[in-house]
Amino acid sequence: MQGVVGIVADIQRSSIHDGPGIRTTVFLKGCPLNCSWCHNPECIKKEPEILFYPEKCIGCNMCDKGCFSGAKVICGKEMTADEVLSEVMLDKAYYKNDGGVTFSGGEPMLQKEFVAHLSDLCHENGINTAIETSMYIFDSGVLSKMDYIMCDVKIWDDEKHKKYTGVSGEKIRENIKKADKLGIPILIRTPIIPGINDTVDEIKNIKSFVMSLENAAGYELLPYHPLGEGKRAALGLSAPDFCIPEKEKMEELKSYAHI
Ligand code: SF4
Ligand code: SF4
DSSP states (O other): OTTOEEEEEEEEEEESSSSSSSEEEEEESOOSOOOTTOSOGGGSSSSOEEEEOGGGOOOOOOGGGOOSSSSEEEEOEEEEHHHHHHHHHTTHHHHTTTOEEEEESSOGGGGHHHHHHHHHHHHHTTOEEEEEEOSSSOOHHHHTTOSEEEEEOOOSSHHHHHHHHSSOHHHHHHHHHHHHTTTOOEEEEEEEOTTTTOSHHHHHHHHHHHHTOSSEEEEEEEEOOTHHHHHHHHTTOOOOOOOOOOHHHHHHHHHHHOO
16 A cells, blocks of 8 residues: 555644644545535645735746745645655654544545555554544545544535535435444534524534434534635635624523533
8 A cells, every 4th residue: 555645735733623632634635515614625626726815926927936925825735645644753742642643624535545544554653543524425444444533514404504515414414323333432513604503493403413423522513713715715716705603602502512
């Protein structure tokens, strides 16, 4: 399996929000969903692409030699699993018992051969593995290599789910039920998007589903964050029309999500 190559969008070290402990997060390109509020729009297409930030352009006309001002940024490069492992190993001393590597994206399961091989390499080197997945793609062989799974149940109503993400939420829930049988802790999350899913009924429905799982590690609500808006503009995409939920609304919804 030497030389297995993935298309990597980014590698972020010292992450404390992508699973237990301190983690190195490997963002992989490509996603079968297209969430209207996506915070990583540069990870939706599998191919490498250029983000352009005009405010940073100094008009030097040196684009063919590479941009040194940060105005043109290429997202996505081919890396072998060994190359990624070398970066992951840099922080091994900080992972301790529960930290490690997290595969994220995009949808890491679109590059499942790469993820499976890298996960094996991590375990051979004593590094814990986690995955942030949409759960639109189910592969028990790859998922069973993970020590921890994180996935969203974004919207309960299937037509609404299709409208705002492009795919069926029922299929995702069926795949989560299959993953639950693998015996791996699964953290379920819901991004709260005002006007789309910020109702008590929505959270009650999703919480009931979470409670029906045997291996649920928790249920978290994440407020919409406009992080992706600047990146959408840099990709030439239109900006979404969402706002950050009010603190009081988040507190109310969290009181129904508590398990
Ligand atoms: S290299 Fe960068 S700063 Fe120079 S013209 Fe091209 S985009 Fe602008
Ligand atoms: S599943 Fe995640 S990466 Fe894919 S489009 Fe939705 S928010 Fe973006």
